[in-house]
Amino acid sequence: MYRLYDYLPSGNSYKPRLLLSLLGIEYERIDVDIMKKETRTPAFLVKNPNGRIPALELENGEYLWESNAILCFLASHGTPYMPTDSLAAAQVMQWMFFEQYSHEPFIAVARFILMHTDPSDPRRAELETKMDGGYAALDVMEQHLAGRDYFVGESMSIADIALYAYTHVADEGGFDLAAYPGVRAWLRRIADRPGHILITDA
Template identity: 55%
Template sequence: MTHSASTGPTVYGWRASGNCYKLQLLLDMLGRPYRWIDTVTTAGATRTPEFLALNPNGKVPLLVLEDGRRLAESNAILCYLAEGTPYLPDDAWDRARTLQWLFFEQYSHEPCIAVARFIARWLPADHERQAELPRLRERGAVALDVMEDHLAREGWFSGGAFGIADIALFAYTHCASEAGFELPRWPGVAAWLERVRAQPGFSPMIA
């Protein structure tokens, strides 16, 4: 759903970005009001002087609180928004396991699957970066293998229950077919995707 409430935080984000979708999904599941400002990366919206004044790193998503404080990096924002909710465990061990998967998502998963999706979906067929796809798909398959292995023992990635690590990993896994990954190859991952979609407050990516 699209929110335009005047209360709550403001999210600068690109709807088609998995990193931005993470915030939409968590905020919708929490039922919190927020304002979304479309900031399309491919149209140069993150490189304007106005946006760079908000986030010198020139990336989305960006969370701006009502008091003006700003927070970048999607998984850091997830941790902040989920504090004090069931989506982030209180137990130190379960919280560390959640963080383990958040770091995995940004280091081993997103750089392969999200980048492959970007190249396959947004760059021309004759673009030189198309040559990166075989290696990205090879590495992305390894990340999905790691997820499949975990899901053979546990149902979720956030310390034994559904939480922000699941949201983070869902964001680019659910659309991995756009990057050339055949998800039926990972039946545990496919079943987990359906469990995420069944969560209360779930909202789909607005492409």
């Protein structure tokens, strides 16, 4: 059975948790509190030398880390969430790299700052830049979703799961999705999927 090293509020951690639920795969969930620096202990660094959750422990005892790489692995065994066509598969990767480079560092980090610092914290000064970058990412998503139900092809893939993780809680980072009707319709489509769980669901 897989073992997932997880932190419930983390969108990155939620990605494999959501996919495992959609696929109906049982697994053991281990809570790792990043606020107590439990990802920086010698015991955890053996699992992920980069000191981050999520990490997936396989049945053979090996570890896989990076949320989107875990999605690739879990989706790769003949599931509907990874296209078999090589161009479509590369487009899934394109949107997952977009998520980690142009989306998460703004929307997830703004949410982290708002959730974990008080208004006098110096990190609040970063928020203006985070807002600009986050809205730029949402603009790209809104434009792409015009006339499309999902990011790649005609059905939901791990690209949608990766982008859903922090977009659906963007309000907690101070983002207003009112001007993004395509994004909001897409969020509802993912939320309505049988097997969907909430980010707070253990």
